[in-house]
Amino acid sequence: MAVSEQPTRQTWQDLLYEKLFHNYIWQSIFRSGYPNTPRNQMLVVATNVFLHLHPTRIHRTHVKITHTYCLGGLTFFMFLGLTVTGAMLMFYYVPSVNRAYTDIQTLQTSVQFGQLMRNMHRWMAHAMVLLVFMHMMRVFYTGAYKPPREFNWVVGVVLLVLTLLLSFTGYLLPWDQLAYWAITVGTNMVGSAPIFGPKVRFMLIGGFSVDQAGLIRFYTLHVIGLPLLAAVFMAVHFWRIRRDGGLARPL
Amino acid sequence: MATAVQAARPAGAAARPRREREEEVLVWPDLLFPEFIAAVVFTMTFLVLSTAANAPLLEMANSNLTPNPSKAPWYFLNLQELLLHMNPALAGVIVPTVAILLLMAVPYFDGDHEGQGVWFGTPNAVKIMAFSAIYSTVATVALILYDSLKFDQVWQMITGHHMPAWAQGLAGIQHGIQWPSWSLNIPYLPFNLHLMDSDFRTLDFPYFLSQILIPIGTMAILPLVLIWICRRWDPTRRGAMVAFFTGFMASWVVLTVIGTAFRGEGLQLLPVWDVWNIMA
Numbered sequence A: 001m002a003v004s005e006q007p008t009r010q011t012w013q014d015l016l017y018e019k020l021f022h023n024y025i026w027q028s029i030f031r032s033g034y035p036n037t038p039r040n041q042m043l044v045v046a047t048n049v050f051l052h053l054h055p056t057r058i059h060r061t062h063v064k065i066t067h068t069y070c071l072g073g074l075t076f077f078m079f080l081g082l083t084v085t086g087a088m089l090m091f092y093y094v095p096s097v098n099r100a101y102t103d104i105q106t107l108q109t110s111v112q113f114g115q116l117m118r119n120m121h122r123w124m125a126h127a128m129v130l131l132v133f134m135h136m137m138r139v140f141y142t143g144a145y146k147p148p149r150e151f152n153w154v155v156g157v158v159l160l161v162l163t164l165l166l167s168f169t170g171y172l173l174p175w176d177q178l179a180y181w182a183i184t185v186g187t188n189m190v191g192s193a194p195i196f197g198p199k200v201r202f203m204l205i206g207g208f209s210v211d212q213a214g215l216i217r218f219y220t221l222h223v224i225g226l227p228l229l230a231a232v233f234m235a236v237h238f239w240r241i242r243r244d245g246g247l248a249r250p251l
Numbered sequence B: 001m002a003t004a005v006q007a008a009r010p011a012g013a014a015a016r017p018r019r020e021r022e023e024e025v026l027v028w029p030d031l032l033f034p035e036f037i038a039a040v041v042f043t044m045t046f047l048v049l050s051t052a053a054n055a056p057l058l059e060m061a062n063s064n065l066t067p068n069p070s071k072a073p074w075y076f077l078n079l080q081e082l083l084l085h086m087n088p089a090l091a092g093v094i095v096p097t098v099a100i101l102l103l104m105a106v107p108y109f110d111g112d113h114e115g116q117g118v119w120f121g122t123p124n125a126v127k128i129m130a131f132s133a134i135y136s137t138v139a140t141v142a143l144i145l146y147d148s149l150k151f152d153q154v155w156q157m158i159t160g161h162h163m164p165a166w167a168q169g170l171a172g173i174q175h176g177i178q179w180p181s182w183s184l185n186i187p188y189l190p191f192n193l194h195l196m197d198s199d200f201r202t203l204d205f206p207y208f209l210s211q212i213l214i215p216i217g218t219m220a221i222l223p224l225v226l227i228w229i230c231r232r233w234d235p236t237r238r239g240a241m242v243a244f245f246t247g248f249m250a251s252w253v254v255l256t257v258i259g260t261a262f263r264g265e266g267l268q269l270l271p272v273w274d275v276w277n278i279m280a
């Protein structure tokens, strides 16, 4: 065992540490002491549900910032930020063609930090689209899709599509001219497909033009359907990284 | 900060070869600390950005008032740009679907371990990337200029004449040439196949040629030529993939930028000086 865990002489700092981190309540929550020894550092990563996505050790080339530029992690961080700010927007927004637009106006003018939350949600959404493309490029140019990671690349492409769809469905919700016509143009593109196009478009917007039926569909997809799907695929994505032996390395 | 892991490992419990272990660092603090910093920096950045710039909110939606131009969200403007140059089903659905499927197939084409886990790990990867990016940017821009009659305009300024119709753009091929009338209506199915909302019976050949065949041919041949050129620098599949992926990303970016910034009223192509005026 590490020598540092057996102090030779008790100082008052040691005593404080003992009292703070080796008491019954702390250990009922965290199982390990404060992560100041290699053993506790590994225990805290392995036993904490939020940290255990990580391995306890990692190859030193992978912690170099220039290897990943943290891009996948930042994409995930955008997803988390969007979930938090999005939940706050949901408190004030009703997906009805009569209310949606004025709800957003009210949010911006009369809700404390409402405008800030909407701005954060908007800019993080744009950033997530950019980041996911940059992450894909980093994975490609480091040759990290090669066996055994083929399938995780496929999962990644699904995540890319889901990210675009999440952003697209959210675009309609403010129900302003920008939103309305962007979705009209976008769904018309789908409608132009042969054979199934018009039917798919009809299903997507619940009618022949974008209206209440379309708004409620986009809303439901945006706040629950697509985020759930994305979360499931992210879980698979992260799980696979671990199962495939961590990040790719030269053989 | 790199803490040696050895201290924590009970003697004799070497599960993997010792040399590999020595290359490893502890996730707490060496990974979690940078992750935490990145999260803080991004939170601060978005807080500052969001106090500085407001998300847009225009007038309330009005189905009777079509704005000019009407545009999709920026990440779909690449497709909207394609839509101006070919059959809508091809541009809006088939090309993106094929692109996604090809992207998914990348690891199954290129399955050896060459260049794995390091940036540009194969011979000449940077050179191939640079060449492919330039090639695809030039080709995409040129194709868009061609199909927006820009070459014809320049030609007219210099010579005082129009170019022949077929050289003016895809619309020139479709409408500028004296097609025999039977070619506008070629029956290819002996019965009327009516599938959901689509008809399959007769073929408008000039339309088929200019809006489907030539675009598909262009999108197939240009990447193949690119890969063929790049063979001299790296004949392996990874070399081909670097050329192909870079070319795809570069054209995608060019289409997005042109669709976003260079398309004004009526989706007309704006000259560069107008783009600066709009943004200023």
Ligand code: HEM
Pocket: A068, A070, A071, A072, A073, A074, A075, A076, A132, A135, A136, A139, A142, A144, A145, A149, A152, A153, A154, A155, A156, A157, A159, A160, A163, A234, A237, A241, A246, A247, A248
């Ligand atoms: C919502 C979208 C996504 C999230 C949240 C995400 C997250 C992550 C994270 C956190 C990592 C760890 C390493 C890193 O940060 O680079 C990673 C690795 C990886 N990602 Fe993603 N990713 C996403 C989309 C994609 C896409 C679009 C692709 C490819 C088309 C992809 C393919 C991969 C692969 C193959 C790895 C393993 C890389 C290696 O072994 O070095 N991911 N992803």
